[in-house]
Amino acid sequence: MLDKTVADFETAVADVHDGATILIGGFGASAVPTELVCALLEQGARELTIVNNNAGNGPVGLSQLIAAGRVKKMICSFARSSNKLRPNAVAFAEAYRGGRIELECVPQGTMAERMRAAGSGLGPFYTPTSYGTALAEGKETRIEDGVGYVLEHPLKGDFAFIKAQYGDRWGNLTYRYAGRNFGPVMAMAAKTTIAQVDRICPLGQLQPEHIVTSGIFVKRIIEVQRDQHA
Amino acid sequence: MHKKLSREDIARRVAADIPDGYYVNLGIGIPTLIARYLPDDREVILHTENGIVGMGPGDEEAPLDLDLINASKEPVTLIPGSSIADHTDSFAMMRGGHIDLTVLGAFQVSAAGDLANWDTGHPDAIPAVGGAMDLVVGARNVYVTMEHTTREGVPKIVQTCDYPLTGESVVDRIYTDLAIVDITDAGLLVTAMVQGLSFEDLQALTAAPLQLKQQIMRL
Numbered sequence: 001m002l003d004k005t006v007a008d009f010e011t012a013v014a015d016v017h018d019g020a021t022i023l024i025g026g027f028g029a030s031a032v033p034t035e036l037v038c039a040l041l042e043q044g045a046r047e048l049t050i051v052n053n054n055a056g057n058g059p060v061g062l063s064q065l066i067a068a069g070r071v072k073k074m075i076c077s078f079a080r081s082s083n084k085l086r087p088n089a090v091a092f093a094e095a096y097r098g099g100r101i102e103l104e105c106v107p108q109g110t111m112a113e114r115m116r117a118a119g120s121g122l123g124p125f126y127t128p129t130s131y132g133t134a135l136a137e138g139k140e141t142r143i144e145d146g147v148g149y150v151l152e153h154p155l156k157g158d159f160a161f162i163k164a165q166y167g168d169r170w171g172n173l174t175y176r177y178a179g180r181n182f183g184p185v186m187a188m189a190a191k192t193t194i195a196q197v198d199r200i201c202p203l204g205q206l207q208p209e210h211i212v213t214s215g216i217f218v219k220r221i222i223e224v225q226r227d228q229h230a
Numbered sequence: 231m232h233k234k235l236s237r238e239d240i241a242r243r244v245a246a247d248i249p250d251g252y253y254v255n256l257g258i259g260i261p262t263l264i265a266r267y268l269p270d271d272r273e274v275i276l277h278t279e280n281g282i283v284g285m286g287p288g289d290e291e292a293p294l295d296l297d298l299i300n301a302s303k304e305p306v307t308l309i310p311g312s313s314i315a316d317h318t319d320s321f322a323m324m325r326g327g328h329i330d331l332t333v334l335g336a337f338q339v340s341a342a343g344d345l346a347n348w349d350t351g352h353p354d355a356i357p358a359v360g361g362a363m364d365l366v367v368g369a370r371n372v373y374v375t376m377e378h379t380t381r382e383g384v385p386k387i388v389q390t391c392d393y394p395l396t397g398e399s400v401v402d403r404i405y406t407d408l409a410i411v412d413i414t415d416a417g418l419l420v421t422a423m424v425q426g427l428s429f430e431d432l433q434a435l436t437a438a439p440l441q442l443k444q445q446i447m448r449l
Contacts, residue, residue, distance in 0.1 A: 027280045027299075027317075028280075029296045029299075030280065030299055077360050078358040080355075080356045080358035092356075093356060096356060097354070103356070103357065105359055107359050107361070107362075107363040108279060108317070108321065108360055108364060109317075109324060109325055109363075110363075112318045112320075113318060113321065127325065128325065128368070129363045129364045129368075131367070131397075131398065132344075132398035133363060133394065133395045133396065133397065135359065135363065148398070175314075175316075177282075177295070177314060178278075178280045178281050178282050178298060178299065178314060179296070179297035180281055180314055180315075181316065181317050182316070182317050184316040184317075184318070185316060185317055185318045212316070
């Protein structure tokens, strides 16, 4: 029997090793797998490379991991606080200005596509995004039909932490509204994808044509109990 | 003495120029205001980078739903006909030329249509590009809304941008508080100016040579 269900968060993240690259889903505060990130904080792995659209989203979760000095490098599109009135990437800003963390700033679509390439078995690819800008410096470029392109490389994760709405024991997933964001692409781009969901349904209950991420991309699935909500 | 358009006036002016059936991505600032002024007799479909196609205005009565936000992380609603895409598809919509129009703010625009709007270049600034570079290379039309000069009176339309670029030769049209300027192969073409402003005065506030369309509109 194929059962990817994991009973507790501690077990879900137990094998994350020092130096791992972890893809963490979410856009702003939408679909952030906070419980998995908090479990990683407890677990203790260090020297991590984290791929996330943002560099923290309020004081809980990723910001705690950064403040604890556990993140060596952030790969993200928007590392600044998106809300000037309520800064939400404070820990990152302090670590960055203090020279304690590396940043690779990647255009958002390039970041998504680099993960899609990794998950789809593709090698480097050319994209017009960032051509002629500072973010293309040092990268191979070419001009095709008058359009400039920049060579970008696949972005693979050792682990992906994602949040979905419903799932089943095979790891099939559906997402709620725009909470879908990076979930599907991160799920395919990591060796070990761990999905936290609001509810694990009996196998066969999710409509096959409504499933957005096939369980083939998911290794572990865990239900967030209400009292576990961070 | 000439008048200046307010931010709302600029947004209203752009809204009036968006054709029925266009798929549009609106940036932060003045562009966000455009959604308020879209004419009722047109269906303009708003796209947001986090995957909503067919986005409605935020509902202040409703509790905050984190899965219904726009690129600025502000609350939005779904409208009849809206759909949800994941990030790869959402950015394929941009890069693949499926977005008809994007309207963005800018620090500077050059005579060749180079856009600088993502980084001040200040040594202390944390680089954060978001989706800006994907959007400008891919959208079929790129409009910029901005004040014609900085608060200190320094022109924002320049010969060459000194802020870091978001994209090269990407801007098609600029709507400022003083004028509408098209970026053409022959250079910067002024198609509209506010009442009471002379072409010479506009040129003096612009750091790149302007040309005047024969029949211009007065704003």
